[in-house]
Amino acid sequence: xxxxxxxxxxxxxxxxxxxxxxxxxxxxxxxxxxxxxxxxxxxxxxxxxxxxxxxxxxxxxxxxxxxxxxxxxxxxxxxxxxxxxxxxxxxxxxxxxxxxxxxxxxxxxxxxxxxxxxxxxxxxxxxxxxxxxxxxxxxxxxxxxxxxxxxxxxxxxxxxxxxxxxxxxxxxxxxxxxxxxxxxxxxxxxxxxxxxxxxxxxxxxxxxxxxxxxxxxxxxxxxxxxxxxxxxxxxxxxxxxxxxxxxxxxxxxxxxxxxxxxxxxxxxxxxxxxxxxxxxxxxxxxxxxxxxxxxxxxxxxxxxxxxxxxxxxxxxxxxxxxxxxxxxxxxxxxxxxxxxxxxxxxxxxxxxxxxxxxxxxxxxxxxxxxxxxxxxxxxxxxxxxxxxxxxxxxxxxxxxxxxxxxxxxxxxxxxxxxxxxxxxxxxxxxxxxxxxxxxxxxxxxxxxxxxxxxxxxxxxxxxxxxxxxxxxxxxxxxxxxxxxxxxxxxxxxxxxxxx
Ligand SMILES: Cc1cc2nc3c(=O)[nH]c(=O)nc-3n(C[C@H](O)[C@H](O)[C@H](O)COP(=O)(O)OP(=O)(O)OC[C@H]3O[C@@H](n4cnc5c(N)ncnc54)[C@H](O)[C@@H]3O)c2cc1C
Numbered sequence: 001x002x003x004x005x006x007x008x009x010x011x012x013x014x015x016x017x018x019x020x021x022x023x024x025x026x027x028x029x030x031x032x033x034x035x036x037x038x039x040x041x042x043x044x045x046x047x048x049x050x051x052x053x054x055x056x057x058x059x060x061x062x063x064x065x066x067x068x069x070x071x072x073x074x075x076x077x078x079x080x081x082x083x084x085x086x087x088x089x090x091x092x093x094x095x096x097x098x099x100x101x102x103x104x105x106x107x108x109x110x111x112x113x114x115x116x117x118x119x120x121x122x123x124x125x126x127x128x129x130x131x132x133x134x135x136x137x138x139x140x141x142x143x144x145x146x147x148x149x150x151x152x153x154x155x156x157x158x159x160x161x162x163x164x165x166x167x168x169x170x171x172x173x174x175x176x177x178x179x180x181x182x183x184x185x186x187x188x189x190x191x192x193x194x195x196x197x198x199x200x201x202x203x204x205x206x207x208x209x210x211x212x213x214x215x216x217x218x219x220x221x222x223x224x225x226x227x228x229x230x231x232x233x234x235x236x237x238x239x240x241x242x243x244x245x246x247x248x249x250x251x252x253x254x255x256x257x258x259x260x261x262x263x264x265x266x267x268x269x270x271x272x273x274x275x276x277x278x279x280x281x282x283x284x285x286x287x288x289x290x291x292x293x294x295x296x297x298x299x300x301x302x303x304x305x306x307x308x309x310x311x312x313x314x315x316x317x318x319x320x321x322x323x324x325x326x327x328x329x330x331x332x333x334x335x336x337x338x339x340x341x342x343x344x345x346x347x348x349x350x351x352x353x354x355x356x357x358x359x360x361x362x363x364x365x366x367x368x369x370x371x372x373x374x375x376x377x378x379x380x381x382x383x384x385x386x387x388x389x390x391x392x393x394x395x396x397x398x399x400x401x402x403x404x405x406x407x408x409x410x411x412x413x414x415x416x417x418x419x420x421x422x423x424x425x426x427x428x429x430x431x432x433x434x435x436x437x438x439x440x441x442x443x444x445x446x447x448x449x450x451x452x453x454x455x456x457x458x459x460x461x462x463x464x465x466x467x468x469x470x471x472x473x474x475x476x477x478x479x480x481x482x483x484x485x486x487x488x489x490x491x492x493x494x495x496x497x498x499x
Contacts, residue, residue: 001180005031005149007489008171008184009191010156010223013041015459015478016191017139019486021107023189024146026490031182032148033173035155035218040136041193042216042432042460043475047292047355048132050104050479051117051124051472052097058114058124065122067094076119077470081239086465088441092484093466093477100479101126108138110266112273117471125472129269131288134261135475151175159188159226159455167453168230187454187489190445191482194433194460195221196240205237205435212243212326214430223461227437230455231447235465237435243322243428246294247373248332254291282359283369289361290369293353295335295423302344303413304337305401306426311384311393313401318411325428334387334424336398338415342376352423366423375422383420432474436463442496443485451495456485 007023009016012034020030038044052058053070071094078085105111111126128134143150154175160183162169170183195201196214198221203210224234252258259265272280300306300317308314308328315324325333342363344350351360367374377383380398384391402414437457438446445455445462456462459478462485468474 001178003031003180003182005029005182005184006186007189007486008033008182009189009486010171010226011041011190011192011459012039012136012140012150013191013193013459013478014043014135014139014475015462015482016189017136017143018479018482019189019191019458019489020143020148020150021139021146022483022486023490024143024148026487028186028490030143030148032143032150033154033156033171033175033182034150034152035222037153038136039140039150039152040133042219043135043478044133045216046132046475048128048135048475049472050097050101050111050126050128050476051120051470052101052126052476053094053122053124054098055101055114055124055126057111057126058122061114061123063114063122063124065124067097069121070094070097070124073120074470074473078467079469081236081467081469084236084239084465085467086235089464089466092441093473093480096480097476100476100483103483104138104479107142108263109134110263110270112270120470129266130259130261131257134266137261156192156222156226159230161230162453165453168455184454186492187456189482189485189489190223190227190437190455190457190461191459191485192223192226192461194219195224195435196242196430196433201225201237201435202240202430206240208323209240209243209430212322212428212430215246223457224435224437227445227455227457227461230452232437232445232452233447234435235438236463236467239434239467240430241432241434241469242430243326244294244431245322245325245426246429247290247370247423248425248427250291250370250372254287256285256288257291285359286361286365286369289353289355289359290366293355293361294426295352296354298350299335299337299341299345299352301411302341302350303411303415304335304341305398305415306333307336307389307394307397308333309389311389311391311397313397322428325426331427332425334389334422335426336383336394336415336420336422338417338421339419340413340417342421363421373423376419378419380420383422387422387424433460434463434467434469436461436465439464440496442488442493443481444488444493444496453495454489456489458482458485
């Protein structure tokens with residue numbers, strides 16, 4: 001069986017749907033193939049924030065901000081990867097960020113903010129309302145309204161090569177369980193997300209992280225591999241964010257995640273967040289935060305220890321605990337601390353977790369919203385029974401930890417004074433990866449220094465060496481690069497120079 005179109009898009013996350021809309025707006029007949037049974041990928045699982053300078057929301061709040069300042073502020077997030085960024089792509093991101101945000105709003109998405117997100121010098125974080133399911137919902141709707149044919153449960157298995165010029169002519173996919181050739185006259189846009197859950201790619205670039213699972217189980221780097229099979233090259237594959245510590249998800253998604261992505265609801269929330277006292281929303285926001293975030297390292301520095309299901313300490317908590325947690329029975333660990341630490345993290349300035357610029361969650365918030373995670377008891381033995389750990393092993397672990405503290409100056413104290421507290425289970429997860437296929441500033445995929453004719457990459461797979469550290473840059477990149485790649489594919493852009 002064969003299907004034909006002008007532009008074929010691989011993946012229906014934020015980048016793929018943006019590419020499809022823009023290609024359709026430039027006159028192309030578009031097919032989107034999505035391997036999962038619902039669209040959205042990581043975009044749908046995300047918090048949904050976008051950092052952008054010069055937005056209408058900033059202007060309404062009287063904030064004067066520029067892409068140049070945004071460009072400079074991104075330096076603060078690069079950490080050990082400073083010097084590896086593709087600055088031409090960073091430029092393209094910051095110059096188009098506000099326009100991408102306005103474009104999303106024009107399709108019905110609603111944002112709250114801008115909120116502060118230091119070390120960004122101005123408040124420029126825009127948070128999607130009511131939740132990130134709004135991305136596939138509104139972008140999918142806009143694509144379908146333009147006649148885009150979105151096929152779900154349709155994994156792309158191979159990109160088909162045009163033997164004439166060495167470019168691409170479509171893809172082989174499995175649709176309805178059958179192999180189908182999808183021919184694309186103008187171009188193929190890879191928009192298949194990242195490789196955070198692909199052991200093989202992680203093994204190549206960061207072997208120590210290969211076995212650590214990701215938050216998004218279907219982020220398996222398919223587009224990276226499809227591109228590599230055509231001779232394309234990966235850039236910055238070693239840039240992997242994580243492993244991060246996360247509390248186990250509650251059995252029911254939080255209230256915020258369950259809200260339907262309705263425009264009216266978004267507008268209502270936007271008005272309420274801007275006009276009513278923050279205390280009214282705290283319980284609502286907390287149900288989200290305590291369900292989706294992990295603990296701050298400050299809790300460990302203050303004296304909390306990590307124990308596994310056997311009640312044993314297994315790691316120096318201050319040295320990459322995420323790696324060790326992944327190797328524990330069931331991949332689980334618990335934070336154990338005493339009343340001194342509990343008191344400290346019960347109010348400002350010491351928080352258990354934070355969504356920057358939005359809110360802080362303290363210990364009583366976990367007690368209230370995550371009783372499944374929180375345990376408290378007068379003795380260590382009673383705490384162990386409450387959690388389901390062997391009491392003798394926990395007592396022994398804490399006693400020997402306290403005894404060793406005499407020489408440990410990095411921690412503020414031991415686990416000494418009851419009542420005792422535990423939070424967990426905690427898991428270790430890879431969050432995002434930043435390695436992408438090498439592309440030029442027209443999002444054309446490169447094979448050496450040559451463009452692969454008619455092959456584009458957007459979003460995570462099309463990062464081309466752009467480093468998107470910090471909050472709110474990934475989705476902005478997905479939308480910005482997706483729109484541009486879709487447009488260029490529809491316009492049958494001639495191969496552009498490398499820069
Ligand atoms: C928990 C979490 C929170 C985050 N929060 C934020 C945030 O607040 N702000 C921010 O900017 N970024 C955030 N991110 C990162 C951001 O969500 C992603 O980087 C971004 O959404 C990637 O968009 P994408 O379109 O490239 O990929 P995705 O959204 O992952 O979409 C890729 C799609 O391609 C499909 N696909 C893959 N392979 C194939 C194939 N072979 N055939 C067909 N379809 C295929 C996938 O199923 C998926 O639907 C977060 C990520 C996580 C995990």
